[in-house]
Amino acid sequence: MTSDPSTTQTDPEQSSRSVAAVVVLAAGGGTRMKSSTSKLLHKVAGHSMLSYAVSAAQALQPQRLVVVVGHEREQVLAHLDDIAPHVSTAVQDQQNGTGHAVQCGLADLGELDGEVVVTYGDVPMLTGETLVELVEAHRAAGAKATVLTAHVDDPYGYGRIVRDGERVARIVEQKDCSDDEASITEINSGIYVFDADTLRHGLGNLTTDNAQGELYLTDVITIANQRGELVTAKIIDDVWQTEGVNDRVQLARMNREMNNRIVEGWMRAGVTVVDPATTWIHASVDLAQDVTILPNTTLEGATSVATGATIGPDTTLVDVEVGEGATVIRTHGTLAVIGAGADVGPFSYLRPGTQLGAKGKIGAFVETKNAVIGDGAKVPHLAYAGDAVIDAGANIGAGTIFANYDGLNKSTTHVGANAFVGSNSVLVAPVDIGAGAFVAAGSTVTDDVGAGNLAVARGRQHASEGWIGKRRPGSKWDEAAKASDGQVHPKVTESRAKAAEKNQQALNTQQAQEGAQ
Template sequence: MTDSRLAIVVLAAGQGTRMKSSRPKVLHDLAGVPLLGHVLATARELSAAHVVTVVRHERDLVAAAVAEFLPEAHVVDQDDIPGTGRAVEVALAALPDDFDGDVVVISGDVPLLDADTIAGLLEAHRRATAAATLLSAIVDDATGYGRIVRDADGALLRIVEHGDASDEERAIAEVNSGTYVFTAASLRAQLPQLATHNAQGERYLTDVVGLLHEAGEAVEAVPARDAWVVEGINDRVQLARAAARLNAMIVRGWQLAGVTVHDPGSTWIDLRATLAEDVELLPNTHISGATTIARGARIGPDTTLLDCEVGEDAVVKRTDATLAVIGKNATVGPFAYLRPGTELGEGGKIGTYVETKNAKIGAGSKVPHLSYIGDATIGEGTNIGAGAITANYDGVNKHPTTIGSHVHTGTHNSFVAPVTIGDDATVGAGTVVRRDVPPGALAVSVAQLKFVEGWTARHQAAAQTAADAQD
């Protein structure tokens, strides 16, 4: 149910120079979702009447991410005036003139902040009828954070940024998380008063708290239950730490849902993945993207599945697969490489050192080992011998290979596409198939076997004579 008195402002304008990346900081991935995607998902859970995202650096890329993860959000551009205060000011101008509710401000680089924490902050704000309520945290190392300055009675006075803090203020362990709730009227009244008399020369949103206090309005700071919830991502070290924490929570959630994870420390599961009960994940397994795994499937070890679909009781080990469908009771690996468009039918097999691409392999069919099957369709109950290659590329275009049902092919066959092998056909070992094979036929292209009698003795004698001559 939409809260008509709630607006959310997401700050996503910064460059994030400490990431040392050509990619905007808020678009770096965490569990398969950009940092900003996590924040927008939280905003959606709060059911606000208005969500405004402020963008600037790589504006079009960030705006595209907003459109993907929260299409109803409004995107506004920050101008050349720097600072979070200015960012919120342009966001506020995008709200309806008659909006008089509460404005939640969150950062696009704080991905682990959950909706329940923000809802609790909003509840405390409304209960206290405060003009502003901010979320704080108690941390061991406050370097870089704005400090929460309180009076002798514990009441919030102001926030001082690290660069502007005195030595005494820098000793404060309570820090500002960058998450706020303001009444819209108070925010509109104080934002124009912001100055740039600070170390960065920016209009700080944090200064609004001090201005409201000086104006005699109620301001509150509520500590978060866990400091890690409000940790921002500023560099790759912090990104890795957040990824490990989130993955541990994801893995634990699936374990409690009935998934066996042999080694949680080496198992990574993205947020969009879906696993059924009795799935078994062996060590060093990565379940990425929107992969779905059905009941009883056994995955790993040393396996990566990206946007794949795995059927019931399938076994996939030491395999790299992307955009592949693996049927019920099928087996894949070890050391298989499934490229996009691979579909393996029920009970089928893709074996050791097999690469497939845009290949549909029917129920019960097997490609056991040492083969490349690309742009191909294989029927049911067919066995492909070792070393088979579908020669699908003529240097200009890709061509299809069609192999029917109940076909048996020998070792080291090459299928020069476009070519069709009929049902129940047999292809002899070493055959290069350049023409269609009729159903039920035997195709062979092996040269006649010849013998040269006495060749070994003559060869050895010639070799010995040459060696004696060198001596």
């Protein structure tokens, strides 16, 4: 599982590992993304790449945390205000290399004493734990600079780590590599920890004497070696943590890898995921043990699912709370609450403000919006319930519409406990249906219905005798009518008679009980 990068958990032991500063480099143009949105704001597992970088940096409990911005900086600054308003920022107006970017980041921090960690805003899989381990390795070796490195099968495009025994002698960028250096498979991640004095001296002595004509941060390593200072490397086995994102193809691969890890983590924590390949779960989702997720399900944002619930197939939930033992099938829901033991779907649409009580039901082809539906209440079929309060045990018949909008204002309809609304009814808000009241099928209700009352709001049926024979003589309809002798279907007549008899018996029983009282 992967924690929500927008939150940070404080480990008391980390206070002793606090570093002087972390500089997050986030000024690059990201032109290969071909996007009007800053590369750093593109999302992995539901959260911006920059949010992961900030979260990882916070694990070091730095005294100062600065993000260096440049390209599309208005977007980046607005995003930082939302996710981490405490973070400092610095501007790199001219893209003159990583060394220049770090110079910009440190410019307003004054004299630092301790370690400075440098990382990037586009390495979303880098964890705070890895940064802590990097600092610990740096301190244990007594080094002045430590580089996070990895071995890769194809090192093309990466800076190569040139060693002198266990020491890192220098880092050579791809365009500056000799043939021998190009064959080295240990690569530079671009993530470092420096003693502040070493970094300050190195940055002050950088030159643009290289193939790119830029100020390379990697040259600080060479300068440290020239001073006789120890430079070491921390090799990481999980190469994904060093991977950046430069285009949409890499973004998709990163999302897939992150999702694979999230899904696997939840399975190991006791969640059944029937088809991991078609299940997508954001980093901020919370799942309990014995949840079952069926194929083609996406869980996003702050969605939480309690023990024993079943979600899917073909379901998307965004910021939805699902109670114990609930079932949600082929549903799209946003900012909704689904109670314990409730049933939703298939083909339900839960819009923001929907609250379904315990053992309630929102059924097939039902849309709800700002609707509070009580325990055991049911909206089973083909209905729209907008701006509605439906109390416990009420039943809303198929085809019912809560007419909540008059063109200017939206109003609320209230349906009382155990009330019954017949099929194909329209409840014109604002209107109140009392507890235990009945609304006859096909009614358009514009006035309140008292508790225990029956509302019938429809025109009486009119039958034009012989209309088909007069208007459509010889037609297929006329022939069918003549063949049946014009009689109502006997089974329908029989069913209607039985229903009337049953209702009369129930009424007689009720009257007898009231007389006895």
